Amino acid sequence: xxxxxxxxxxxxxxxxxxxxxxxxxxxxxxxxxxxxxxxxxxxxxxxxxxxxxxxxxxxxxxxxxxxxxxxxxxxxxxxxxxxxxxxxxxxxxxxxxxxxxxxxxxxxxxxxxxxxxxxxxxxxxxxxxxxxxxxxxxxxxxxxxxxxxxxxxxxxxxxxxxxxxxxxxxxxxxxxxxxxxxxxxxxxxxxxx
Amino acid sequence: xxxxxxxxxxxxxxxxxxxxxxxxxxxxxxxxxxxxxxxxxxxxxxxxxxxxxxxxxxxxxxxxxxxxxxxxxxxxxxxxxxxxxxxxxxxxxxxxxxxxxxxxxxxxxxxxxxxxxxxxxxxxxxxxxxxxxxxxxxxxxxxxxxxxxxxxxxxxxxxxxxxxxxxxxxxxxxxxxxxxxxxxxxxxxxxxxxxxxxxxxxxxxxxxxxxxxxxxxxxxxxxxxxxxxxxxxxxxxxxxxxxxxxxxxxxxxxxxxxxxxxxxxxxxxxxxxxxxxxxxxxxxxxxxxxxxxxxxxxxxxxxxxxxxxxxxxxxxxxxxxxxxxxxxxxxxxxxxxxxxxxxxxxxxxxxxxxxxxx
Numbered sequence: 001x002x003x004x005x006x007x008x009x010x011x012x013x014x015x016x017x018x019x020x021x022x023x024x025x026x027x028x029x030x031x032x033x034x035x036x037x038x039x040x041x042x043x044x045x046x047x048x049x050x051x052x053x054x055x056x057x058x059x060x061x062x063x064x065x066x067x068x069x070x071x072x073x074x075x076x077x078x079x080x081x082x083x084x085x086x087x088x089x090x091x092x093x094x095x096x097x098x099x100x101x102x103x104x105x106x107x108x109x110x111x112x113x114x115x116x117x118x119x120x121x122x123x124x125x126x127x128x129x130x131x132x133x134x135x136x137x138x139x140x141x142x143x144x145x146x147x148x149x150x151x152x153x154x155x156x157x158x159x160x161x162x163x164x165x166x167x168x169x170x171x172x173x174x175x176x177x178x179x180x181x182x183x184x185x186x187x188x189x190x191x192x193x
Numbered sequence: 194x195x196x197x198x199x200x201x202x203x204x205x206x207x208x209x210x211x212x213x214x215x216x217x218x219x220x221x222x223x224x225x226x227x228x229x230x231x232x233x234x235x236x237x238x239x240x241x242x243x244x245x246x247x248x249x250x251x252x253x254x255x256x257x258x259x260x261x262x263x264x265x266x267x268x269x270x271x272x273x274x275x276x277x278x279x280x281x282x283x284x285x286x287x288x289x290x291x292x293x294x295x296x297x298x299x300x301x302x303x304x305x306x307x308x309x310x311x312x313x314x315x316x317x318x319x320x321x322x323x324x325x326x327x328x329x330x331x332x333x334x335x336x337x338x339x340x341x342x343x344x345x346x347x348x349x350x351x352x353x354x355x356x357x358x359x360x361x362x363x364x365x366x367x368x369x370x371x372x373x374x375x376x377x378x379x380x381x382x383x384x385x386x387x388x389x390x391x392x393x394x395x396x397x398x399x400x401x402x403x404x405x406x407x408x409x410x411x412x413x414x415x416x417x418x419x420x421x422x423x424x425x426x427x428x429x430x431x432x433x434x435x436x437x438x439x440x441x442x443x444x445x446x447x448x449x450x451x452x453x454x455x456x457x458x459x460x461x462x463x464x465x466x467x468x469x470x471x472x473x474x475x476x477x478x479x480x481x482x483x484x485x486x487x488x489x490x491x492x493x494x495x496x497x498x499x500x501x502x503x504x505x506x507x508x509x510x511x512x513x514x515x516x517x518x519x520x521x522x523x524x525x526x527x528x529x530x531x532x533x534x535x536x537x538x539x540x541x542x543x544x545x546x547x548x549x550x551x
Contacts, residue, residue, distance in 0.1 A: 018263070022262050027253065029254075048265055052266055129246060130250070133250065149250075151212065153247060158214055177204070184243055192246070193243055
């Protein structure tokens with residue numbers, strides 16, 4: 001059953017078919033949310049929020065664009081909003097921590113070293129690389145982050161990214177190039193590349 | 194500096210090539226350039242390595258995710274295009290109004306027609322030819338008597354008396370014909386009674402029927418025949434319910450259940466409405482066809498793990514596990530819907546259990 005057929009059935013009130021949409025797009029929606037927010041619980045909540053938003057506004061979906069593009073757009077907007085909320089919360093928490101004192105603050109590398117000392121049998125090498133990539137991607141602008149995740153993790157083509165972000169293919173190329181250059185420079189400094 | 198600017202153009206093309214979005218012309222240019230420019234060749238390698246690393250970030254959504262969302266959207270109404278709904282609604286309202294209008298403004302139904310509307314074709318009566326003929330005579334009697342004195346008939350014996358009298362003849366709870374019935378009707382009903390009893394296939398004088406009648410019960414008792422394939426030994430008596438150790442879980446034990454649904458569904462939840470306060474428990478029956486890892490996990494509506502019932506390799510066979518409505522800390526869970534995530538090898542089955550604490 002194709003997306004339009006499923007949408008038609010859900011619009012008719014056959015809510016159970018909405019599960020098909022969730023099954024089909026949960027990997028992309030949850031994956032993007034997780035990679036963008038870097039917090040599993042937040043990602044689950046955000047992905048749920050995305051699907052609820054999709055369900056609520058399915059009536060206004062006319063099929064002009066692909067369902068995947070539409071869901072992606074909602075995902076990106078929801079992620080941006082959630083990140084803002086999280087940053088506001090973090091800022092508050094950071095202020096509170098600063099007031100309390102900052103003695104226990106350790107860097108990510110220190111954490112990894114500590115883990116390796118405690119459990120030498122376990123290899124944290126790949127985890128470390130993953131952590132590094134995550135933290136370096138976090139340092140990019142939100143738009144660069146989305147572009148890299150969409151291309152490298154979700155495997156969207158330039159054209160699809162353009163449709164989601166409402167950009168031309170050449171604009172996508174140049175944004176992706178700049179994002180990758182930034183990331184590459186950071187990872188080269190970390191001796192990862 | 195000039196070289197760097199030129200390389201910048203090539204780097205974009207190298208990126209296109211690495212992404213698999215370059216056309217033949219771009220591929221040719223890039224291959225030619227990387228052959229002579231070691232900086233760009235290195236750039237291509239580092240870009241490919243970086244893309245491999247970023248692709249490590251792929252994550253899987255949790256298995257219970259769709260259940261969680263489907264539960265969440267139950268409370269949400271979709272913002273649909275209301276126009277067709279409203280138009281159907283308006284049509285329906287008009288139809289209902291028209292129906293009521295016609296019903297209440299219809300030329301008054303004659304009392305004769307009302308007498309005709311008496312129905313005595315109960316299944317029991319209809320089943321027996323003797324009863325059928327006698328019921329027909331009752332109808333005829335009613336018609337004649339009511340037509341003769343319509344006002345009286347409507348006042349004293351409205352539409353239901355024959356129904357009521359027949360029911361009374363079955364149960365014998367009413368010994369006398371109600372005074373409201375006309376003498377003709379009473380006589381006719383008396384003549385029907387023995388036939389109705391005969392149709393029920395029992396004797397009033399002997400056996401349980403008499404006891405039932407004396408207690409005012411219906412002589413027709415439901416027969417509880419065992420359902421084919423159901424093993425009455427299944428369940429509590431055969432299972433060691435060591436609730437002291439694991440209030441939320443019991444090690445599954447093999448059962449000899451021959452449930453046809455189990456062959457197709459591979460997992461069923463018998464009694465999925467439980468009240469832990471009354472000691473109820475849900476039985477999760479699974480069928481393992483080949484040796485595989487079996488997981489049974491209970492999740493709450495928010496997708497949090499409540500109880501891990503099973504996570505081990507099982508040999509082929511049928512197993513049953515029990516959930517007493519308690520979490521892994523042996524605390525009774527709150528009322529609501531809980532999801533049973535069952536994984537048998539690669540197959541994932543989802544069921545739900547409702548916990549009621551009233």
